[in-house]
Amino acid sequence: MTDRIPSTDDDARSEFVRLADVSKSFGQAAQALKDVSGIISGGRITGLVGPDGAGKTTLIRLITGLMQPDGGSINVLGFDTKLHAPSIQALIGYMPQRFGLYEDLTVQENLNLYADLRSLPLGERPAAFDELLTFTDLKRFTGRLAGQLSGGMKQKLGLACALLKKPRLLLLDEPGVGVDPISRRDLWKMVKDLTKDGIGVLWSTAYLDEAEACDKVLLLNKGELLFSGPPADLTNRVKDRVFKFTGISGSRRQALSKILEQQGVVDGVIQGDAVRIVTSAEAKRSELTKIAGNTAKIRATEPRFEDAFVDMLGGGPGGRSKLAEAATRLDDQNGKPVIEAHGLTKNFGDFTAAKDITFDIPRGQIFGLLGPNGAGKSTTFKMLCGLLKPTQGEGRVAGFDLRRDGAEARNRLGYMAQKFSLYGDLSVGQNLDFFAGVYGLSGSRKRERVSLMNEIFSFAARDNLPAKDLPLGLKQRLALACAVMHEPEALFLDEPTSGVDPITRREFWTHINGLVEKGVTVLVTTHFMDEAEYCDRISLIYRGRSIALGSPDELKAGVATKAQPDPTMEDAFIALVEASEREAAA
Known part of the structure; x- marks a missing residue:
């Protein structure tokens, strides 16, 4: 069992929430929370971090008083949640994990509704609405239906509704899920500004760069609190144990798989043309130099919070993919691209969602479509997998034109949607059977493939x-199996790992990397910039156009620049979008 790390900071001065031996169970399932104790302070952002099913959402709902603990106690702003839940709810703001607003109401109508629900006096509403709409930059969109907002704008509207009555404590359950880096940065800045007024913030997140920016972190795993304290204290756990391989000859995916199978390697990911690894405390650097071949160079690199997070949870899943090992190798017989986009354009009335998108993807490569919410990448994606008919241009999959030979093209591709696209009321087995039939499998072949996925x-x-009752990580595995x-x-x-914890994401990409080595060609959209590093090439889409094309x-x-000689992928994303805006304004 992983050792607990005690808190190293003193929160007693501004204590907003005290958790004392909090436990919660649901039926016969494993305990959702086990004896969790800790403090959440005012004027600070406390990150709530943990893998899928760790108990994060359960803990937030207990703090709101919407549920009661089976054991222990929770004191919020001086009130016991068991005795004074209504008093607590009048003093807090809560933004749930799923978009909790009404998509068929406008921005203004949602604000009106939440003002009614929070009993905001009529005389105070105009000033409150004006302040929040200015704060979230939504003034221009008050008449737009919430369902037509981009992911980032939805989160800003949710935040505005949570702030209607100036809460003393703000609870945010994964507010950055499905939101692009620019919108996440804006959202983060808005919440950071709130703490200057003394508001306490609990920010649950699957993005570990967000956790790294918090003042304090509570790390949960399987319902237990493993760490409480400043993120840097956890990051230092892997100091001098993080390395980067550069100059790798041949496939970096094969190199990563080989490296992950070595004793003493705890975790590893692709980072552009390099491979980044975390080692155990016992690993010797002299042994590491032999792992990736004679041409590779190894150097120490600064640890990240994510490195320590994965290390504390016991390491990543390794480099072996049973799915890839069972896959048939696809030979590149004619050298032609597997996926092609030639001048793809899509108009919705007077609005051009995508214009003149052109690229091709050779066999056995990963190609990433990146861009802010609403930039046109999902429209491009849907045109290439046959879900949208282009206004102009041509898309091809495995040599088949998506206009003339759509059925043949679709038989050659697998699709994993941004939102869980399987049938929630069907069981796991029924979904596997149904999609096997949809993809034309029958008889012994169908039984063989379903059995293999199981x-x-x-x-x-x-x-x-x-399927609707599965944890998020298992939903993702089922969607991949069907695809x-x-x-x-x-x-x-299409954003296949949105909201999924780092361990599950590593497992997912182990399968994808293995399939690519067998000749499968992948087109992916993602808001995780570390996932963008896994791509061979990237097209950055902004305002319907490709503004950059190249390797990570x-x-x-x-x-x-001289000031920033080694930018991250997120730095590049933001800089390229800002440069495009300046060019358009000139």
Whole structure:
């Protein structure tokens, strides 16, 4: 069992929430929370971090008084949640994990509704609305339906509704999920400004760069609190144990898989043309130099919070993918691209969502579509997998034109949607059977592939469970299993790991990297900038156009300056978008 790390800071001066041995169970399932104790302070952002199913959402709901603990006590702003839940709810703001607003109401109508629910006096509403709409930059969109807002704008509206009565404590359950880096930065700045007024913030997150920026972190795993304190205290756990391999000859994916199988390697990810690893305390550097071949160079690099997070949870899943090992190798016989976009354009009335998008993807590569919410990347993505008919231009998959030979093209691809796209009321087994049939499998071949997916992803114990009741990580595994059931040549992944914890994301990408090595071609959209590093090439879409095209390292090098000689992928994303805006304004 992982050792607990005690808190190193003193929160007693501004204590807003005190958790004392809090426990919670649901039926016969494993305990959601086990004897959790800790403090959340005013005027600070406290990050609530942990893998899928760790108990983060349960803890937030207990703090709101919407649920009661089975054991222990929770004191919020001087009130016991068991005795004074209404008093607590009058003093806090709560933004749930799922978009809790009404999509068929406008921005202003949602604000009006929440003002009614929070009993905001009529005389105070005009000033409150004006302040919040200015704060969130939503004044221009008061008449727009909430369902038509981008992901970032939805989160800003949710934040505005949570702030209507100037809460003393703000509870945010994964507010950055599905939000692009620019919108997340804006959201973070808004919340940071709130703490200057003494508001306490609890920010649950799957983005560990967000956790790293918090004043304090509570790390949960399987319902237990493993760490409480400043993020830097956890990051220092892996100091002098993080290295980067550069100059790798051949496939970096093969190199990563090989490295992850070595004793003493705790975790590893692709980072552009390099491979970043975390080692155990016992690993010797002299042994590491032999791992990636004679041409590779190894150097120490600064640790990140995510490195320590994965290390504390026991390390990543390793480099072996049973899914890839069972896949048939696809040979590149004619050298032609597997996915092609030639001048793809899509108009919705007078609005051009995508204009003249052009690129091609060779066999066995990963190509990333990046861009802010509403930039046009999802429209481009949907045109290439046959879900949207382009206004102009041509898209091809495995040589088949999506206009003339749509059915043939779709038989060659697998699709994993941004939102869980399987049938929630069908069981795990029924979903596997249904999608096997959709992709044309029958008889012994169908039985063989369904059985293989059950074995690889360990679905047997949950075969009869409705898909809607699965934890997020298992939903993602089921969606991937259904997408690769028929061994497609091309795999389309639309924000496939949004909201998923780092351990599950690593498992997912182990499968994808393995499939790519077998010749599968991947088109992916993502808001995780570390995932963008896994791509061979990237197209950055902004305002319907491709504003940059190249490898991750090429895009980063293109924005490097003397002041910032080694930019991150997020730095590159933001710099390229800002440069495009300046060019458009000139």
